Amino acid sequence: MSQSLDLSWGKVSQPLGVGIVGTGYAAKMRATALKADERSQLVAISGYTSASTIAFSQEFDVTVSASWTDLVQRPDIDLVVICTINRDHGQIARHALEHGKHVVVEYPLSLDPQEAESLITLAQEKNKLLHVEHIELLGGLHNAIKASLAAIGQVFYVRYVTFNPQHPASRKWTYQPSLFGFPLSGALSRLHRFTDLFGTVASVNCQNQYWEIEPDLYKACLCHTQLTFNNGILGESVYGKGEVFWQSENTFTLYGEQGTLIFTPEKGQLIQNDTIQTLEVASRRGLFVKDTQMVLDCLYQGTPLYITPEASLYSLKVAEAARQSSLSRQKYNLNP
Numbered sequence: 001m002s003q004s005l006d007l008s009w010g011k012v013s014q015p016l017g018v019g020i021v022g023t024g025y026a027a028k029m030r031a032t033a034l035k036a037d038e039r040s041q042l043v044a045i046s047g048y049t050s051a052s053t054i055a056f057s058q059e060f061d062v063t064v065s066a067s068w069t070d071l072v073q074r075p076d077i078d079l080v081v082i083c084t085i086n087r088d089h090g091q092i093a094r095h096a097l098e099h100g101k102h103v104v105v106e107y108p109l110s111l112d113p114q115e116a117e118s119l120i121t122l123a124q125e126k127n128k129l130l131h132v133e134h135i136e137l138l139g140g141l142h143n144a145i146k147a148s149l150a151a152i153g154q155v156f157y158v159r160y161v162t163f164n165p166q167h168p169a170s171r172k173w174t175y176q177p178s179l180f181g182f183p184l185s186g187a188l189s190r191l192h193r194f195t196d197l198f199g200t201v202a203s204v205n206c207q208n209q210y211w212e213i214e215p216d217l218y219k220a221c222l223c224h225t226q227l228t229f230n231n232g233i234l235g236e237s238v239y240g241k242g243e244v245f246w247q248s249e250n251t252f253t254l255y256g257e258q259g260t261l262i263f264t265p266e267k268g269q270l271i272q273n274d275t276i277q278t279l280e281v282a283s284r285r286g287l288f289v290k291d292t293q294m295v296l297d298c299l300y301q302g303t304p305l306y307i308t309p310e311a312s313l314y315s316l317k318v319a320e321a322a323r324q325s326s327l328s329r330q331k332y333n334l335n336p
Contacts, residue, residue, distance in 0.1 A: 015041040016299065019071045021092055022083030023047040023056040026106050026133075029288035030081050031060045036289075039296045040079075046071045048084055048173075072096040079129075079299070082106065085179045086186050090115045093130070097122050102129040104295055107188045109309060111181040113317045120309045129298060131305055132312040135291050136189040137196060140282030141265050145197065145252065148279055151270055152256025157234045158198070160190060163249040164241040169219040175242070178216050182323040183208060183223040183239055185316060192315040193252070194227060194235050200314070203228045205331045206322035211244055220244040225322045230335070 018040050020027050027045070034040045046065040047053025057064045065071035068088075072080050072095050080096040082089055082105040090110030096103050097119065109132045110116040123130035136142055149155065173179035180186040184206075195201065204227055211220040220242025227235035254261040259272040261279075268279030297303040318334065325332040 017043045017077045018079045019044045019077040020081045021068045023052040027083035033289040033292035135287040144281045153258030155256045157255040159236040159253045161238040165245040169242040184319040204321040206325040208326040
């Protein structure tokens with residue numbers, strides 16, 4: 001999908017004033033990268049809870065804004081980085097764009113594909129950067145898969161399984177559907193790997209199960225999704241986390257007419273006939289730094305980014321199709 005954003009917004013001020021909404025792992029990685037780059041100045045942060053916000057401000061020596069609405073209205077902020085709960089991404093991004101700020105947001109851009117699409121339009125109208133982070137595309141696993149695909153010939157079936165046991169399960173927002181979203185919307189990279197590698201999807205068939213503790217809190221979830229791509233490839237995504245799982249798994253398997261590829265985040269294997277070839281997978285470290293540097297390169301030099309917001313939006317639409325399929329218990333067709 002092509003870059004639709006006009007990169008001719010001109011020279012930005014130096015250093016670029018940046019505000020971060022969120023205080024979790026991604027926010028800390030962003031803050032570390034921003035403070036290490038002379039092109040940016042971390043001006044203010046806003047957090048979801050007061051304790052984590054105060055700790056964050058002390059660690060990074062940065063001013064606390066009373067709320068994210070106050071943060072995005074600050075005249076000394078040029079770029080807003082959104083690293084908070086998924087539910088609020090779209091609302092914060094809209095407010096920031098309407099106040100003339102560039103926006104970087106961890107996926108998903110919104111839990112609602114229609115809202116996400118309207119935000120892309122708004123960014124174009126305001127001539128502001130809207131970047132949806134998908135660092136899985138920058139990582140060693142994804143690049144190793146891309147580099148190895150030709151070796152197995154025509155791909156006909158792919159399977160991506162991620163299980164994350166938690167004992168006990170976290171009572172954090174990532175286990176609350178209202179805050180995290182449908183599993184494949186909140187964990188959008190599970191589908192975006194597929195659409196980046198194999199293109200558009202014809203149909204989706206999904207089953208989703210929660211082990212609920214309370215109406216908006218679960219101790220485990222399992223989301224099983226079958227995809228049929230328009231090029232004929234069959235895909236399967238299995239995503240689970242929580243207390244009912246007892247063995248971690250992160251495996252991406254690709255079946256081709258001339259061989260099979262099996263990848264974990266640490267290594268890969270190419271299997272052909274009776275031979276097994278080990279494939280190197282580069283480290284996952286430093287990806288938030290790389291993404292942040294690419295954002296600054298884009299703002300200062302007009303360098304296109306590695307992903308467009310439209311590409312992220314498409315995978316979000318596939319996730320929404322999976323949600324609809326799980327509710328109706330029927331296959332969902334994406335093609336007109």
